[in-house]
Amino acid sequence: xxVQGFGELLYWVSWGLLLFSLxxxxxxxxxxxxxxxxxxKQTKPFWLIILGLAAAVNFFMGIxxxxxxxxxxxxxxxxxxxxxxxxxxxxxxxxxxxxxxxxSDGPYGPFNGH
Numbered sequence: 001x002x003v004q005g006f007g008e009l010l011y012w013v014s015w016g017l018l019l020f021s022l023x024x025x026x027x028x029x030x031x032x033x034x035x036x037x038x039x040x041k042q043t044k045p046f047w048l049i050i051l052g053l054a055a056a057v058n059f060f061m062g063i064x065x066x067x068x069x070x071x072x073x074x075x076x077x078x079x080x081x082x083x084x085x086x087x088x089x090x091x092x093x094x095x096x097x098x099x100x101x102x103x104s105d106g107p108y109g110p111f112n113g114h
Contacts, residue, residue, distance in 0.1 A: 014063040017072060021058050024075045024083075025051040031086050039085035047082065050074050 028047045036044045054071030061068055 010063050014058065014068075017063065017068060018055065018058040020079075021051060021055040021071060021075045024078045025055050027083060028078060032090060035086045035090045036082075038089040039082070041082050041085055047078060051078060 025048065028044065028051055031044065033044045036042065036047070041047075051074065054068075054074050057065075057067045057071045
């Protein structure tokens with residue numbers, strides 16, 4: 001009974017890791033290439049390869065293997081370090097950007113047409 005519960009826990013944790021790495025992969029795919037350079041991070045293809053490999057490893061291997069742990073670390077680095085830097089450079093993210101200025105703001109404040 002205990003072993004079955006532990007197996008079910010590992011099943012759900014592996015699904016969570018897969019979804020986490022897929023979210024990071026999709027998020028990195030939708031970011032602009034120049035934002036990676038402006039944020040002084042690795043290139044977009046680099047992160048797409050790393051996060052794609054992390055998602056593939058999480059899908060095909062068990063959670064107790066060594067490679068999914070490396071993929072988890074890479075995904076955490078992207079989510080905690082790269083993603084916030086990309087959002088800062090590109091002006092935030094969509095509907096969550098309310099109250100931080102408008103689309104007509106320039107580098108020195110709002111553009112008033114004069």
